[in-house]
Structures are given as C-alpha cells and as structure tokens.
Amino acid sequence: MNNDIKAERPLFVLLVAGIGFFVLSFVAMGVFPWLTIDRIQPPEVATNPYQDESGNPTPAGLGREVYIAEGCWHCHSQFVRPVANEEFRYGPRSQAWEAMFDVPHLYGTRRIGPDLSREAGRRSDDWHLAHLWNPRSTVPGSLMPGYPWLFEQKDGRWQPTDKALNLVAYLQQLGSYYREDVRKQVWPSRVTVSGAPLPTELSLGRGRALFGHYCGGCHGENGNGAGLAADFLRPSASDLTTRYLPREEVFRILFMGSEGSAMPSFAELTEKDLWAISQYVHELGKHNRKPALDYAAGVDRRERGHGLYVKHCQNCHGESGIVPPAMENLKPAPKHFRDRLYDPTYLVQVIRKGRPGTAMAGYSNLSDRDVEDLAAYVSSLFDPKLYKEE
Amino acid sequence: MSSVAAIQATPTEVSPQDAWLIKFHITASIVWLVIGMLGGTLMGYRLTSPAAAEFLGSTAELSFGRIRMFHTHSVIFGWLTNGFLAFSYYAIPRLTGRKLWLSKLARINAPLVQIALVIGGGAILTGHAQAVEHTEAPWYADAAFALCFVVSLLCCVGTILRSGVRNMYVSLWYLVLGFVFTALNFVMANTIVAFVAPGAAGASLAGLWIHNAVGLWVTPMGSAIIYYLLPVTLRKPIASHKLSLLGFWTLAFFYPLGGSHHYFYSPVPWWLQMLAVPLTFSLIFVVYSVVYNFFATMKGQWKQITHNIPLRWLAFGIFNYITTCTQGPFHALLSVQQVIHFTDWVVAHAHLALFGVFSWWLYAFSYWVWPKLTGRGYSKALAEWHFWITFLSFWVLYYIPDTIAGLMQGFFWLTTLPLQDSLEAAMPFWITRAISGVLLVAGTTIYVINLFFVKQAKHGLEVAGE
Numbered sequence: 001m002n003n004d005i006k007a008e009r010p011l012f013v014l015l016v017a018g019i020g021f022f023v024l025s026f027v028a029m030g031v032f033p034w035l036t037i038d039r040i041q042p043p044e045v046a047t048n049p050y051q052d053e054s055g056n057p058t059p060a061g062l063g064r065e066v067y068i069a070e071g072c073w074h075c076h077s078q079f080v081r082p083v084a085n086e087e088f089r090y091g092p093r094s095q096a097w098e099a100m101f102d103v104p105h106l107y108g109t110r111r112i113g114p115d116l117s118r119e120a121g122r123r124s125d126d127w128h129l130a131h132l133w134n135p136r137s138t139v140p141g142s143l144m145p146g147y148p149w150l151f152e153q154k155d156g157r158w159q160p161t162d163k164a165l166n167l168v169a170y171l172q173q174l175g176s177y178y179r180e181d182v183r184k185q186v187w188p189s190r191v192t193v194s195g196a197p198l199p200t201e202l203s204l205g206r207g208r209a210l211f212g213h214y215c216g217g218c219h220g221e222n223g224n225g226a227g228l229a230a231d232f233l234r235p236s237a238s239d240l241t242t243r244y245l246p247r248e249e250v251f252r253i254l255f256m257g258s259e260g261s262a263m264p265s266f267a268e269l270t271e272k273d274l275w276a277i278s279q280y281v282h283e284l285g286k287h288n289r290k291p292a293l294d295y296a297a298g299v300d301r302r303e304r305g306h307g308l309y310v311k312h313c314q315n316c317h318g319e320s321g322i323v324p325p326a327m328e329n330l331k332p333a334p335k336h337f338r339d340r341l342y343d344p345t346y347l348v349q350v351i352r353k354g355r356p357g358t359a360m361a362g363y364s365n366l367s368d369r370d371v372e373d374l375a376a377y378v379s380s381l382f383d384p385k386l387y388k389e390e
Numbered sequence: 391m392s393s394v395a396a397i398q399a400t401p402t403e404v405s406p407q408d409a410w411l412i413k414f415h416i417t418a419s420i421v422w423l424v425i426g427m428l429g430g431t432l433m434g435y436r437l438t439s440p441a442a443a444e445f446l447g448s449t450a451e452l453s454f455g456r457i458r459m460f461h462t463h464s465v466i467f468g469w470l471t472n473g474f475l476a477f478s479y480y481a482i483p484r485l486t487g488r489k490l491w492l493s494k495l496a497r498i499n500a501p502l503v504q505i506a507l508v509i510g511g512g513a514i515l516t517g518h519a520q521a522v523e524h525t526e527a528p529w530y531a532d533a534a535f536a537l538c539f540v541v542s543l544l545c546c547v548g549t550i551l552r553s554g555v556r557n558m559y560v561s562l563w564y565l566v567l568g569f570v571f572t573a574l575n576f577v578m579a580n581t582i583v584a585f586v587a588p589g590a591a592g593a594s595l596a597g598l599w600i601h602n603a604v605g606l607w608v609t610p611m612g613s614a615i616i617y618y619l620l621p622v623t624l625r626k627p628i629a630s631h632k633l634s635l636l637g638f639w640t641l642a643f644f645y646p647l648g649g650s651h652h653y654f655y656s657p658v659p660w661w662l663q664m665l666a667v668p669l670t671f672s673l674i675f676v677v678y679s680v681v682y683n684f685f686a687t688m689k690g691q692w693k694q695i696t697h698n699i700p701l702r703w704l705a706f707g708i709f710n711y712i713t714t715c716t717q718g719p720f721h722a723l724l725s726v727q728q729v730i731h732f733t734d735w736v737v738a739h740a741h742l743a744l745f746g747v748f749s750w751w752l753y754a755f756s757y758w759v760w761p762k763l764t765g766r767g768y769s770k771a772l773a774e775w776h777f778w779i780t781f782l783s784f785w786v787l788y789y790i791p792d793t794i795a796g797l798m799q800g801f802f803w804l805t806t807l808p809l810q811d812s813l814e815a816a817m818p819f820w821i822t823r824a825i826s827g828v829l830l831v832a833g834t835t836i837y838v839i840n841l842f843f844v845k846q847a848k849h850g851l852e853v854a855g856e
Contacts, residue, residue: 022571029646030582085806
C-alpha cells in the first residue's frame with residue numbers, strides 16, 4: 001500500500017494546515033496591511049475624538065459605546081466606497097487614517113439604513129434625537145427600531161438621557177473632517193429648476209402621499225406641525241395650515257432645506273415629486289391669503305408698523321422683508337416676508353413669544369397695539385403681484 | 391486505510407458515557423437552533439413594515455440590533471458548533487478505533503460550553519456586546535468559550551494524535567484543521583481585532599476572522615460530516631481519495647487568504663483587496679473538485695434519496711453547496727461587488743451556506759445518529775414534513791426572494807433616488823422572508839417533536855441509514 005502520504009498524517013495536517021496556514025494568513029492579512037497603513041499620514045487635525053487629553057472618554061467616545069452595544073453597526077456601514085454612486089450619495093470616499101482611533105473598527109458589512117461615515121453636520125441634533133426616540137417621527141417609512149430606553153419622560157415630554165446625547169455627539173463627529181464638503185453637498189446653496197408645471201399637471205393625491213411619506217413625521221399628517229417628533233424639535237416644525245406659501249417658495253425650502261433646523265433638503269427627490277409636494281403644501285395654507293391681505297389692509301397704521309419694523313426687525317429680515325445676504329448665515333435663516341403670508345393670530349403670537357431654537361426672540365414688552373401694527377406691516381410686505389392666485 | 395473501509399473496519403460500540411455526551415451536544419444544539427430561529431424570525435417580521443418595526447419595540451433586550459447579534463451567536467456557536475462537537479465525539483473514536491481521550495473532561499465540558507454561550511448571549515441582549523462581527527459576546531464570555539473550545543480540541547485532536555493513525559481518513563483531516571485553525575482564529579479575533587488593531591488594519595484582520603469562522607470552522611466541520619456520512623449511508627467508498635486530498639489542501643491554503651473580500655472598496659490596502667480577487671475566485675476549483683467527488687460517489691444511488699432521510703438532507707445540502715459556492719467566487723469580481731455589497735444578496739448567500747448546506751448536513755447527522763444513540767426510531771412522516779417545509783419555504787420564500795431583494799437594493803443605490811426607496815423596493819420580498827421564518831420554525835418544531843417526543847420502536851420502520 002503506497003498510501004503513507006505525508007499530507008494525510010495527523011501531525012502534518014495540524015502543523016502545516018492548522019497552524020502554518022493560519023500564521024501565513026495572519027501575516028498576509030494582518031501584519032503586512034498594518035505596516036502599510038501606518039505609513040499613511042493622517043492630516044494634522046486628526047486627534048482622538050473619543051478621549052480628551054487626560055484620557056477620559058469624551059461624549060463622542062461614550063456615544064460610540066452605545067452605538068456598539070445597540071448593534072447600530074450591523075445596519076449602518078461606515079465607509080464610503082469610490083464606486084456605485086456613493087460619493088454622490090454620502091460624500092468623499094473613506095480614507096484609512098479616518099478610522100485610526102476606531103478600535104475595534106466599525107466599517108460594517110451591511111446597509112439596511114444609510115452609511116453614517118459622513119454624518120457630521122448632515123442633520124440637526126434635534127433630528128437625530130427625534131429619530132433615535134422613534135425613527136418614524138422623522139422618516140415615516142423607516143424600518144429602524146426606536147430606542148426609547150435612551151430617553152425619559154420629564155415635565156410631560158420626552159427628553160434625552162445622557163446616553164442619547166452622547167450617541168448624537170458620536171454621530172455628529174463621524175466624518176467631521178469632511179464636514180464642509182458634506183455640507184455643500186447636503187445643503188444646496190441655490191435652487192436649480194427646469195420649470196414649474198401647471199397645477200393641473202400635478203396630482204394632488206401624489207403630493208399628499210409624498211407629504212405623508214417624507215414630511216408627516218415632523219409636520220404632522222395634516223400639516224399642522226403636531227407630528228410625532230414634536231417633543232424634540234427646536235424650532236418646532238412649522239404649522240403649515242397657518243401660512244400662505246406660494247408653491248415656488250415651498251419648492252425652494254424643500255430643495256434647499258433649512259440648515260439649523262431639523263428640516264433637511266429633499267433635493268434628491270425628482271423635480272416633479274417636489275412640485276407635487278409643493279402644490280400640496282401650498283393648498284394646505286391657501287386659505288390664509290385673503291384674511292392676511294385683508295388684515296394688512298384693514299389696520300390703517302402701517303406707518304407706525306414700518307417704524308417698529310425698522311427698529312426691531314429690519315436688521316435680520318431686511319428692508320421690505322428681503323433678507324440681506326449676510327443674515328442668510330443665521331441658521332436657521334430669517335424668513336423672507338415678500339414670499340409668504342401668515343395667519344395674523346399666529347404672527348402676533350410669534351412676535352410676542354419668539355421662535356425657540358432660532359434667533360427670533362420674543363418681544364413681550366411691546367404693547368398689543370404695537371404688535372398688531374407690526375403684524376399688519378409684515379403682512380403688507382407680501383407681493384401679491386408676484387404670486388398671483390388663479 | 392483511508393477509505394470508508396476504515397470506518398467499517400472499526401465498528402467501535404458507542405459507550406453509554408459517549409452516548410450521553412453526544413446526545414447532550416445534539417440536544418443543546420437543537421435548543422440553540424430553536425432560539426436562534428425565533429430571533430431570526432422576529433427580525434424578519436420587523437422588516438416587513440414601519441408598523442412592524444415597532445413590534446416589542448420598548449423592550450431593549452429584544453431590540454433589532456441586539457437580536458441581530460444574538461441570532462448569529464446562537465446559530466454559529468450554539469447550533470452549528472454544538473452539532474459539530476457532537477459529530478466529532480461520535481466520529482473520531484469510530485475513525486481512529488480508539489476511545490475518546492479525556493472523555494470525562496469532555497462530559498464536564500459539555501454543560502460548561504452552554505454556560506459560556508448563555509453568558510455571551512445574555513451579555514449581548516443586555517447591551518454589553520463588542521463590535522467584532524460574528525463574535526459579539528464580550529471578552530469574559532469569549533474567554534470562557536475559548537477555554538471550553540480548547541478542552542474539546544484536546545479531546546478530539548488528542549485522540550487522533552494518540553491513536554497512532556498515520557494516514558487519516560478525509561474527515562479527520564478536516565476535523566484537525568477546523569479545530570486548530572479556529573482556536574487560533576477565535577483568540578486572534580477576540581484579542582487583536584477587539585482590542586488592538588485600529589481601523590483599516592482591524593478590518594483586514596476582521597476579514598480573516600469572519601471569513602474563516604465560516605471557511606475554516608463551519609466548512610471543514612461540515613465537510614467532515616459529509617465525507618463520513620455519504621460513504622456510510624451509501625455503503626460504498628468515496629469516489630476519489632486523491633480528489634479529496636486536493637480539495638482539502640486547496641481549501642486550507644486558499645480559503646483563509648481571501649478574507650479581505652468582506653471589505654472590498656474599503657480603505658483596507660488595495661493590494662490586499664486585489665490579492666483577494668484571484669484567491670477567492672480560485673475557490674471555484676476547490677469546491678467543484680469536492681462536489682465532483684460527492685456526485686461521483688452518489689452515482690447510481692440517487693434513487694435512495696426518496697426513502698433515506700439523512701441521505702436526502704445530505705444530497706440537497708450538496709445542491710445548496712454548489713449554488714452558494716458558485717456564487718461566492720463571482721462575488722469576488724469587483725463589478726459584481728459594486729452592486730451586491732452591503733445588500734440582502736449577501737444575507738441570502740450566507741443563509742444558503744450556513745443554513746442550506748451545513749445545517750442540513752447536521753440534520754442528516756442527527757437523523758442518522760439519534761436512533762443509534764437512543765435505540766428509538768422516529769416517525770418517517772414527520773421527517774418528511776420537516777424536510778419539505780424546510781426545503782420549500784427556504785428556497786421559495788427566503789433564498790430566491792431575498793436574493794432579488796438584494797439586487798433591488800443594489801440597483802436602486804446606483805440611482806440617485808432616496809435610500810428609502812430601496813427599502814420599499816425590498817419590502818415585498820422581506821414579507822415572504824418573514825413568512826418563511828415562521829414556516830422554518832414550524833418545520834423545526836416538527837423536527838424537535840420527532841426526535842424527542844415520538845415514541846417509535848427503532849425496528850418498527852425503515853430507519854434511514856441502517
């Protein structure tokens with residue numbers, strides 16, 4: 001029998017296949033790559049985001065622990081591939097040095113939700129908190145689990161615990177070196193549009209469906225601002241039934257988003273869908289146009305209002321309600337009054353109480369008459385000729 | 391010596407102690423299987439609609455992310471590993487003609503393995519997981535499991551080395567390789583990947599671990615089972631001993647080195663990724679040589695699968711093996727990667743391998759060995775139900791739809807449409823997947839009833855494989 005082959009002997013198999021090939025692959029897949037990566041110099045800004053100088057964990061470092069314990073990395077990858085449109089969708093491709101402080105690494109092998117390696121500055125903290133508490137509150141069609149145990153009910157509303165805040169700190173740190181690149185990509189600085197379809201060319205049903213799909217979580221199914229996310233959003237989601245918005249203005253907001261608030265840009269939707277949503281939102285507040293214009297015409301003290309406006313509002317909202325370019329840098333930016341009308345009651349209330357989460361402070365020391373005059377003046381800034389109603 | 395003749399020539403009786411040991415591991419494996427499947431089904435259901443995503447949503451311990459880790463923990467370590475240990479303890483004395491070395495230690499070790507796994511699973515569910523894919527249990531559970539694993543290694547490999555067998559039968563090569571490589575790989579993953587290697591270096595080593603948890607633990611153990619059971623159930627030797635030698639050594643050499651294909655297009659050094667392409671693709675030759683051997687052995691015996699239950703699981707497992715192992719090499723092509731990476735295609739592929747192949751070969755082993763150990767048969771009718779429910783629901787409702795879901799996702803991501811659209815495109819297929827989960831649990835329930843609760847005389851029916 002010539003079957004005394006070395007390759008069948010126990011010790012040979014053990015030493016060569018079991019140990020030898022393991023060591024070989026460890027060297028090939030561990031030692032060599034490790035040495036190669038060490039020679040890749042990180043930019044000077046790269047400091048350990050998970051520890052402060054004295055070695056204590058930062059909020060981002062603590063948040064990373066929550067991220068690991070909840071298995072977030074099983075549905076959210078953390079590297080952008082240079083292929084398959086990913087640079088367009090997420091931002092600049094990933095570099096080896098970016099993960100140099102990640103032990104263990106969190107690249108991940110599966111995406112049910114989006115990649116998170118370019119998350120810094122993409123969305124507001126509010127958005128993240130609402131989304132973590134219940135993902136359906138910001139993305140109604142989301143299949144992500146909620147994490148209510150990272151929140152507690154206090155003073156009648158849901159509030160984040162430290163764990164939730166740390167987790168958001170971690171998310172807002174992911175890819176922070178590319179924050180500016182991502183910001184330019186996520187928040188378009190101007191609207192590009194090929195033309196506005198006629199209202200008759202749009203399906204209001206499609207608009208309603210899309211609204212429920214993308215907007216309902218924050219703005220509420222009926223658009224009244226009372227969505228699931230209400231507890232978390234500062235500024236709160238706009239009550240779309242209290243304002244007249246020309247559909248071009250809605251389109252602009254949808255396209256550009258409102259940086260500094262939880263309102264993201266929806267520029268990735270098709271133009272026709274954006275118009276359909278715009279039309280629907282426009283219809284939600286259409287009824288405010290006539291009362292608001294009547295109100296502006298009815299209060300016969302617009303001169304006084306103008307004086308108050310110059311004194312209190314013009315700095316931010318600009319002359320004639322056209323926000324000066326410098327003020328667009330406020331996040332969220334002040335409103336243009338030429339392109340919108342408000343339900344007078346709502347306007348009065350905002351002037352009195354301000355808008356928490358924005359630079360708009362309340363003017364509680366103004367008299368009722370002052371506030372009314374101001375509201376009337378603001379309403380008169382709308383340009384009905386620019387936005388005709390059929 | 392190296393053919394099935396070796397198996398037949400040493401008809402060592404199973405001692406009552408060994409029978410207890412093997413039955414214990416099989417029972418434990420089936421308990422983990424049921425738990426793991428329930429976890430998988432829960433996840434599957436939660437992906438069927440936004441409302442379903444909130445099912446049991448306020449219980450942190452049952453959260454999707456934690457169950458995701460618990461599921462793989464249960465099935466890889468609980469179900470497959472316990473099953474493989476049972477097989478090793480059964481086959482090694484038979485193939486070496488020696489009693490199991492340190493068999494008392496093995497019996498003490500058996501419940502300790504379960505304790506280590508329960509600690510690990512409990513830690514994952516209570517939010518103490520570590521971020522190393524496929525070994526998410528924290529370090530203390532890993533240390534406990536590693537100790538238990540080394541004890542099993544000593545008993546199994548020790549018996550082989552001490553037996554003085556110079557030319558081992560094929561199954562033994564695979565067992566030695568699986569135990570030794572995996573002990574090293576497991577410890578490496580839970581020390582170097584978990585605590586030392588940063589970022590991209592960690593990812594390339596994680597590739598070594600993830601890939602070879604499947605490639606050099608599950609695959610060689612599964613191969614050992616089929617190389618043993620196929621000749622034994624057919625009562626004829628394996629077709630080509632030389633071919634099995636080729637299949638073994640090429641697997642041992644090529645398989646470990648391709649692991650970085652789990653991180654294609656990542657910041658892992660490009661030369662390593664490029665190396666993974668030919669090495670992974672070459673596996674197609676490895677696999678086809680092995681499969682050819684199985685087919686050549688089956689030649690003329692196919693009619694037996696109609697009445698021989700273990701053989702049927704083996705044969706259908708081989709078909710799944712061909713399918714999944716034909717997919718695998720093509721996954722290494724970068725153009726394919728661009729579309730399928732990160733998608734459900736990979737999930738379907740992984741289930742075809744770990745469930746469709748290796749779990750089915752374990753089914754075959756348990757159906758074959760259980761009557762021998764207990765002296766009691768099982769109901770043929772229930773076994774048929776188990777097979778057909780499992781086979782049909784897995785292929786028709788899980789594997790094919792989930793593969794399509796993966797393609798939907800991959801091609802949606804190539805467009806500029808919102809990511810959300812890719813979820814909606816996948817949802818119809820996820821619904822059938824959830825249904826298959828329920829059916830697979832039902833099938834497994836039948837399996838459990840059949841093995842443990844049906845009182846049937848061993849000789850009262852055709853006990854397959856006898």
